[in-house]
Amino acid sequence: MxxxxxxxxxxxxxxxxxxxKDKKSSVHESVHESMAKVLDVHLDTWFDAIDTTYAKSIEGKGTKEGVIKRIADNLDVRTEKLQKLLVKHYRRGFRRNWHLYKIAWKLKRRGYKIAILSDQWHVSKDVFIREKDERKFDVSVISCDVGMRKPNPKIYRLTLKKLKVKPSEAVFIDNRDWNTKPAKKLGIKTILFENNNQCLKELRKMGVRI
Ligand SMILES: [Mg+2]
Incomplete structure (x- = not known):
């Protein structure tokens, strides 16, 4: 065949x-601890304050301003202060994987279509995905923009539709197996990301010219 x-x-x-940056927890996890600490509230209080607003925001409910305001009101802090702190702590917790970005852009020059498929809430999106980088991808599917998140099979189908490719013509790279599983089920080739070298090796094995 x-x-x-x-x-x-x-x-x-x-x-x-x-x-x-932290090997033990993801920045999305560790930011909660940092925020509770800097606002001098119990971690439970922080979680009560963000409540379902945070989870719903990942699926696109509300606006960025509305989401921040609701959480700020719950904590009795100023909206601008909360916004600044969140951005600061998100920024602190990660570094951009420039090597992989460069590989993505090289793939695009070679004629491959490239896409971003990411779960973000309204607040974290701008921090992790800079507009000028996002524009270099053919397709960008961000949960808070499209109103659904991984591992909902619909978000993978939407990405394929926007890319105008069949499942078997696409590779999806993610660091969580619960996110790669539904993709695999749809017939998309998957790479469970560990590091750049491993990812490159697997791409080459799939016949991707790089
Ligand atoms: Mg991930």
């Missing part, structure tokens, strides 16, 4: 294009 040619490569952001 002839191997289907890969036409598109889809990249996750956190843990792939954006690497956590």
């Amino acid at each position: 002839k191997k289907k040619k890969i036409k598109a490569i889809i990249f996750d952001v956190n843990g792939v294009l954006a690497m956590d």
Whole structure:
């Protein structure tokens, strides 16, 4: 049987294009602890304050301003202060994986379509995905923009549709197996991301010219 040619490569952001500085917890996890500490509230109080607003925001409910205001009101802090602190602590917790970004752009020059598929809430999106970087991808599917998140199969189907490729013509790179599983089920080739070298090796094994 002839191997289907890969036409598109889809990249996750956190843990792939954006690497956590802390090896033990992801920046999305550790930011909660940092925020509780800097606001001098119990971690439980912080979680009560963000409550469902945070989770719903990942699925696109509300606006960035509305989401921040609701949480700020719950904590009795100023909206601008909360916004600044959140951005600061998100920024502190990660570094951009420039090597992989460069590989993505090289793939695009070689004729492959490249995409971003990421779960973000309204507040973290701008921190992790800079507009000028996002524009260099053919397709960008961010949960808070499209109103659904991984591992909902619909978000993978939407990404394929936007890329105009069949599942077997795409590779999806993510650092969580619960996110790669539904993709695999749809027939998309998957790479469980560990590091750049491992990822490159697996891409080459799939016949991707790099
Ligand atoms: Mg991830």
